[in-house]
Amino acid sequence: MDWSAWRDEFPTFRTMTYLNTCSLAPLASRVRAAQERFLDEWEALGASAWYELWVDALDSLRGKVARVLGARREEIALAPSVSVALSAVASALDYAERPRVVLSDLEFPTLSYQWAVKPAAERIFVPSTDGIRVSPNLFESAADDRTALVATSHVYYTSGAIQDIRAIAKVAHGHGALALIDAYQATGQLPTDVHAADIDVLVTGGLKWLLGGTGIAFLYVRGSLAETLRPTIAGWFGNARMFDFDPKVFEFHDGARRFELGTTANAAVYAANAGLDIVLEIGVDRLRKRTSELVTDVIERLFDAGYVLKTPDSPAERAGIVAIQMRDPPQAVRALASKKFIVDYRHDRLRVSPYFYNSPDDNERFVQALRAVTPPVT
Numbered sequence: 001m002d003w004s005a006w007r008d009e010f011p012t013f014r015t016m017t018y019l020n021t022c023s024l025a026p027l028a029s030r031v032r033a034a035q036e037r038f039l040d041e042w043e044a045l046g047a048s049a050w051y052e053l054w055v056d057a058l059d060s061l062r063g064k065v066a067r068v069l070g071a072r073r074e075e076i077a078l079a080p081s082v083s084v085a086l087s088a089v090a091s092a093l094d095y096a097e098r099p100r101v102v103l104s105d106l107e108f109p110t111l112s113y114q115w116a117v118k119p120a121a122e123r124i125f126v127p128s129t130d131g132i133r134v135s136p137n138l139f140e141s142a143a144d145d146r147t148a149l150v151a152t153s154h155v156y157y158t159s160g161a162i163q164d165i166r167a168i169a170k171v172a173h174g175h176g177a178l179a180l181i182d183a184y185q186a187t188g189q190l191p192t193d194v195h196a197a198d199i200d201v202l203v204t205g206g207l208k209w210l211l212g213g214t215g216i217a218f219l220y221v222r223g224s225l226a227e228t229l230r231p232t233i234a235g236w237f238g239n240a241r242m243f244d245f246d247p248k249v250f251e252f253h254d255g256a257r258r259f260e261l262g263t264t265a266n267a268a269v270y271a272a273n274a275g276l277d278i279v280l281e282i283g284v285d286r287l288r289k290r291t292s293e294l295v296t297d298v299i300e301r302l303f304d305a306g307y308v309l310k311t312p313d314s315p316a317e318r319a320g321i322v323a324i325q326m327r328d329p330p331q332a333v334r335a336l337a338s339k340k341f342i343v344d345y346r347h348d349r350l351r352v353s354p355y356f357y358n359s360p361d362d363n364e365r366f367v368q369a370l371r372a373v374t375p376p377v378t
């Protein structure tokens with residue numbers, strides 16, 4: 001694979017060292033071209049673009065997401081954000097007999113907030129002893145026969161630690177609960193097979209490792225499960241007969257589509273389609289290998305420079321995020337940005353997230369710049 005040719009696809013690299021895919025992927029020329037195509041179609045066709053092109057674009061997007069997750073197309077729904085996808089799923093559960101939702105301390109907040117606002121639901125947080133990962137045994141001790149869901153991340157956004165989602169599914173199912181995985185930091189960079197992992201629900205989104213832009217997210221619901229769930233928030237896209245325009249009759253769409261609500265943001269759909277084309281063209285296995293190599297490379301350089309990391313030591317356990325412990329991460333991020341190095345921070349750590357378009361040279365220049373702005377804590 002000629003990785004430097006792929007780098008040319010991302011003009012951002014002409015002006016800066018960008019190592020922040022875990023926040024937002026840089027803009028690919030193909031994604032820009034797809035946005036322009038969407039605008040041209042809108043201008044040329046107006047509303048008829050819906051029937052001639054855009055309904056197909058939605059379906060094509062569902063199909064690509066299905067490929068990347070090992071799912072079937074009818075198991076995928078589109079949503080404007082992970083928060084909306086989660087809300088739709090959370091609305092379909094009955095908390096009377098199973099009020100509990102087991103999460104960990106390390107989840108991205110929006111995963112937990114769905115149940116924070118539901119008086120009938122009770123959240124149980126499994127602690128992390130090292131701030132990097134959570135032992136599957138702790139999920140097992142926290143789940144019981146009053147648990148509706150074990151809801152946790154595939155990759156933790158603050159440490160890059162990969163969780164064994166098959167083990168999570170086993171824990172949930174052992175108690176008659178569902179396994180819901182927030183895979184936003186995994187999809188694209190980590191091979192995923194939702195059927196082999198035996199999970200029930202997965203949420204993910206377009207703007208990080210899938211190279212699309214904002215305003216689009218994806219929901220997987222296991223086929224046989226989707227048929228049994230009846231969301232209590234609805235919109236016309238979730239109606240099996242949406243084009244009947246009958247306000248009196250709502251019939252749940254087959255499969256995951258029942259969780260879709262209203263009109264899609266088609267610029268975002270075009271961006272996501274184009275980003276996914278790149279991911280599928282390279283292939284997730286290759287992306288995983290390349291990202292692992294770059295992560296190991298930057299970790300070695302950071303160790304040599306004396307930094308303390310909050311990322312797993314074992315390459316098999318870590319994805320494309322490297323967390324560096326810092327005294328004042330916001331200051332470090334600002335100082336680096338002023339030198340055209342783009343990374344970000346969460347809590348007490350700076351996050352660096354190399355992807356296929358980065359290079360060992362980016363890593364070296366980043367570590368040199370970091371040493372200049374924030375020497376390691378001794």
Ligand SMILES: Cc1ncc(COP(=O)(O)O)c(C=O)c1O
Binds near residue numbers: 184
């Ligand atoms: C793990 C994880 N989940 C969810 C989100 C965002 O969710 P939403 O699409 O609701 O903004 C992010 C974004 O940073 C994330 O890292």
